[in-house]
Amino acid sequence: MEMYFDGTSNALGHGIGAVLVSLNGKYYPATARLNFNCTNNITEYEVLVMGLQAAIEMKADVIDVYGDTTLVICQMRAMFRIKEAADVGPFDLKVREVSAHYLNVKEEVDDCINFARKCHKCQVYADRIHAPPAPLHVFTAPWPFSMWGMDVIGLITPKASNGHRFILVAIDYITKWVKAASYANVTQKVVYRFIQREIICQYGLPERIITDNASNLNGVMVNDICAKFKIKHHNSTTYCPKMNGAVEAANKNIKKIVEKMTEVYKDWHEKLPFALHAYRTSVRTSTGATSYALVYGTEAVLPVEVEIPSLRVLMETELEDAKWVHSRYEQLNLIEEKMLAALCHG
Structure with a gap:
């Protein structure tokens, strides 16, 4: 059996996930959300334990473990070497291999950096990360287009x-x-x-x-x-x-x-x-709305909505002319309210 695991921690929360692959090629995904504050390293430990516990429940005898965190992989290698020398294991299965490929993460990152330096597009369109930081100031205006x-x-x-x-x-x-x-x-x-x-x-x-x-x-x-x-x-x-x-x-x-x-x-x-x-037609983080909606009072109909009719397109095609005009009039009346909400969001 094989197991692939990964975990992440950010401002929106902490999540872990693992995928177990049986010998006959079947996939068994497992995900969870951690309800306590933790770092990325902690999420890696949690997902590793979760994956191994799932393997035990599936009565796996041998498992190959693959991860992308050098710290966890090295500690797992050392721990199982110690347990094997003492002929005692904390689990009912033997970890046969902890991926050595991912131990070369630094070398892969260096290769990516060297490639990006030679790539014309990367140099033309990449952000200038070495530019000195400067504060962003929010400007307010009395009315749109002023x-x-x-x-x-x-x-x-x-x-x-x-x-x-x-x-x-x-x-x-x-x-x-x-x-x-x-x-x-x-x-x-x-x-x-x-x-x-x-x-x-x-x-x-x-x-x-x-x-x-x-x-x-x-x-x-x-x-x-x-x-x-x-x-x-x-x-x-x-x-x-x-x-x-x-x-x-x-x-x-x-x-x-x-x-x-x-x-x-x-x-x-x-x-x-x-x-x-x-x-x-994209939502701007500074306003919480699209520029199109703030200007015209409604969202633009995108090509994908016509090719694969969305609920909005289907509803408008069934409306009578009078009802469509009334709906459009109500949307236009909401423009000022939407703009006020965008200003408060900024």
Whole structure:
């Protein structure tokens, strides 16, 4: 018989699980939730004992044990060597093998690190874990689309097939709604047109716009459009030139989504609209809701719900026109309540 075990401990709880495989290839899973505070090592001990007790109940004579914790494996090896020398065993079965393969965990981790260093995608899209930590500040706004944060992603290499190398990103601080567009170069003229076409013409005049201290986001043309429409333009602190908070988080998530959707390096600009749709229809941890629901008052119908009809789609197809309109009207009336809940959550 073989046994594979693992345990974990985190802020949500402590869980253990083991799988026993009989000689005829049948699988016997066993899981449990620990109701006391413990560390990862304690969970490994608990799941090992649980698995061995299950093997005893199944009247197993010989068992091969496989785990991924070096500490537990080494202690098990030493314990059974001592018991075998004394010809006394704590169990009614003999542990024939405790996996030696998992003792080379450090070597495997080193191999993964060396591989990641040589991988182009890992270097382009990976988080900068060595960046100095900085506090995140929650911004509040009086109404949706009244305060936007703007930043630039790039220089992206390799550039897209249309020659674009940068992504200009803007995010609303209440709904976390993201607007983004790719460009070959982000000049002051590009920023001017982006503010005018993508923000003002679609979402109305904002009260303020927050950017970092980059020259293309603080040029004469940007100051002119802010003065023309009486928009307050603020910058992040000079000792932290990169935009902190919501915009940096949006940039990181968009890069991750685009990287996973890209089939070839040069088509990333074609995947950008799909990445934005995925971002808008995902629940944001800062608000506890999707950006789409906070803007439109209802959740978007995803392609998977049409291909495999969900309960919501089936119910709406059976509604009469009058009932559907009434249901939609009630959803729209709940937008302000949803936004208030999102602000309290933040």
